[in-house]
Amino acid sequence: MNLSIIGAGGIGRALAQVAVLAGNAVLLYDIDAATLQTAQLQIARGLEQSVNDGGVEFHKAAQARLLLSTAPTLEACAEADLVIDCSPEKLDVKKGVLGRLDQAADPKTLLAVQVETLSPSAIAAAATRHPQRVMGLHFFPPIESNPLVELIRIAQATPTLLDHLVDLLDQMDKKALLAPDQPGFLVNRLTDAYTAEALRMLDEGKLEAAALDRLMNTLGFPIGPFQLLDDLGLDTTLQAKLALYQGTDHEPRYRPSRTHRQRVQAGALGRKSGQGFYTYDD
Amino acid sequence: MIRRVLIAGEAPFVDALAALAERSGCRVDLYSIDDLEAAETVTQMVQDATRCDLFVESLNESATTKHWLVEGVEANLRERVPVLSNCLVASATEVASWCNHPQRVIGFGLLPPVDLELPGAVEFAPALQANFQSAALAREFLENLGCEVIRVPDAPGLVRARVLFTLINQAIYVLDSQLASAEIIDQAVELSLHAPRGPLRWADEIGLDVVLGVLTGLADYYGPQVHHPAPLLKQKVRAGHLGKKPGAAFLLTPCWNLETPKHAQALSWRRGPFDLATAAPQSQHLPAPALRGPAAARPSAHWGAHLSMANLCSDRGPAPGRRLDARLCRGRRADL
Structure with missing residues (x-):
């Protein structure tokens, strides 16, 4: 073709x-x-x-x-x-x-x-x-x-x-x-819950990102929520979450997390910038 | 030293726990909630409670039924016997508040399916009231099952279930809004998160009554805005479509394949593993899923007779308890 x-x-x-x-x-x-x-x-x-x-x-x-x-x-x-x-x-x-x-x-x-x-x-x-x-x-x-x-x-x-x-x-x-053709299409709409809930826990300050990732790994998810956000890029994912939040007329369960926004503002964009929820040396 | 364990709750949680405990060398008295509708079984369980070294409870269809079970059994336990509660619908601290001896309540978190060869990790959350001795005993028991014990903060659903059930709830919302079929939703999550199984299939395996119970518990604890259970989930539970066997409630229940021409139309030209058109006809001839409505709230007063019964038993010394084989757990109603 x-x-x-x-x-x-x-x-x-x-x-x-x-x-x-x-x-x-x-x-x-x-x-x-x-x-x-x-x-x-x-x-x-x-x-x-x-x-x-x-x-x-x-x-x-x-x-x-x-x-x-x-x-x-x-x-x-x-x-x-x-x-x-x-x-x-x-x-x-x-x-x-x-x-x-x-x-x-x-x-x-x-x-x-x-x-x-x-x-x-x-x-x-x-x-x-x-x-x-x-x-x-x-x-x-x-x-x-x-x-x-x-x-x-x-x-x-x-x-x-x-x-x-x-x-x-x-x-x-x-x-x-x-x-x-809906806000978040299908995949972002579904997977938002996985990362959003993890981010809410981080906002609550009860657990650290690595501990939560590790717990999800033990449940059979090979990529923890914070590792996933780091891989996809914090800026891209925040953009997607904002679009979903706005596109659904501010549905509370799609509200972007405070920690997520702060990290993006601080320039920690994930693997690509060397710093996200984790630090990358290479 | 824990030699004798009383396990009560619902399948498939208790089946796995009983099999693990039996393998670790404990004597297991196993009671499934389905059997506890008969008064004589409850009496039997109460007798076993007076003799056990540890009580493990996993009943999460609603906080009311959990309260009923824990309150009744705990009153009959010997004083230093720890209570291990699977904290999905209520936190360990809340469970402890129902008990005469709150210092012995320890929360844990285990979700099916449990691999019996390699049970993996279990979340561990002592109640705020718990003492060191109970926690140490409970931890030792869980480690003997072959589990890796991870300490987490105490809250309904602890950590893993909170994330998983939120994901399941979201999948049900998407299914309810008819954005995609159950198969497509499961596939989207499996491919994008590399999840071990799709959220809807997982919900079916856990049991939709438990899913609803846990989400209600989360909504009570964290507020209704985020964890409000999807309306479709409530309808499914009301209809008695509780899943448990994979495929019963969401994936193969006829209504989704037959009454949604929107999906059939959109997917008619799709081929390969995503083809709904070939999956639809089978489901029409499926046997109806086993029906069991949400268990009615059981009043605590119901325990009155049994509590005195237990005292009677302990005065007389241990009566020979009926031992249930974990492998015969399903369909054991007839055995009793």
């Missing part, structure tokens, strides 16, 4: 790597030429790394590398069978990208938007003339190895589009879950 990916940031880059490894021709585009170049190098390095780790055979990685190319303009990406928009999570940016793609692409071309908290229905309705070909996707980090992906169905989407996307995701070893 011919695939275009808009936005060569963390998500777009990782997705491109997974897609080429699954044998799809990928056209990568970013508004910033330097980012695009870095992404290309990082993908090549990522593929090399996966060969060194023994997960991928050498000739497969070499083939995959040939499948990746970059596009000079956004419009050049419209030629593909499926375009996935991985631009930054801002409503104006997403609307702009989708609007331009909608103008340039054939009405049969499928458009998917990677979203964290924004509503794909709202983006599609505002930016495109053919919202029935638009679909929301929500990937979970690390995209290279996490099989979970939410397929967010917008009201007008056609079943063929869904089938097509499910095929593609199957091929990339992803497990697609159909989620409604």
Whole structure:
């Protein structure tokens, strides 16, 4: 399948790597030429790394590398069978990208938007003339190895589009879950309870984060709530919790935790910043 | 030295505890709440209470029934016998407040399914009133079961159950709002949290009456805003769909697969393991789940006759108690 990916940031880059490894021709585009170049190098390095780790055979990685190319303009990406928009999570940016793609692409071309908290229905309705070909996707980090992906169905989407996307995701070893276009979609709405309750206990000051994680490990959860927050990033998760809280008209059980907010304000963003609920040396 | 243990409460908690205690070399007198509806069984239990070295209680369908059981049995225990209470619906401190000798109440936290080979960790929370001696005895007993004992602050649900039941409650809210089917919800949680099993299946295994009891306990203790039990959970318990056997209450109860064309429609084109369309027809022919309504509040006055009965027994010296085999715990009603 011919695939275009808009936005060569963390998500777009990782997705491109997974897609080429699954044998799809990928056209990568970013508004910033330097980012695009870095992404290309990082993908090549990522593929090399996966060969060194023994997960991928050498000739497969070499083939995959040939499948990746970059596009000079956004419009050049419209030629593909499926375009996935991985631009930054801002409503104006997403609307702009989708609007331009909608103008340039054939009405049969499928458009998917990677979203964290924004509503794909709202983006599609505002930016495109053919919202029935638009679909929301929500990937979970690390995209290279996490099989979970939410397929967010917008009201007008056609079943063929869904089938097509499910095929593609199957091929990339992803497990697609159909989620409604609601605040928190499905996964964030469900898993919020796990981390929110743990954070409430931390707010109460009865237990330390490590002790609570350890207790949840003994119950069979390999990743404790605070380890999970550190892995996903405290800023991202706080954003998701705020969106859920606001989207549900301030339902008390979604109220973000005080400790969580304080950590983000203090710049402790989790594993990526070296400091979250735990400290990371590397 | 603990040689003889009285265990009372509900399946599947007591079954696991009894099997573990028996393996550690204790003599176990096991009473399931279902059997305690018969007066002669209660009498039997009271007799056993006068002879045991430790009383373990795990009854969490409501604080009222827990109160009934603990108050009645505790009054008949010898003075230094510790009481181990599975603190899901009420804190150990609250349980102790119901007792004549509050200093002997120790809370613990154990959730099914328990792996008998490797029982893992157990939460340990002495009541505020507890003394050192009881705590030490209780800890020794739990360690002998093969459990790792972790000290936690005393509160309803302690730590693990509080997180787990909040997650289960949220899953039921999502199911109730028809955002996704039970299978999809379980899969979403298994994949995103790497949970050992989906929250709805877990709820079925624990028993929905216990889930409701614990959430009510949490709501009483922490306030109703966050832990308010999902309306659907209450309806399920009222309907007598209590789970226990995996699949009875949420996953395979016909109403969810038959009466929600919204899901069927949305998922009709899905294939592979997520396909609901193939799961739906089976469930139509499932036998109805075993019905058992929420146990009615049992008045404490009910104990009057038994309390005097126990005194009688202890005067006469130990009567030969009927020993229940842990392996025969299910369906033991006929044996009695």
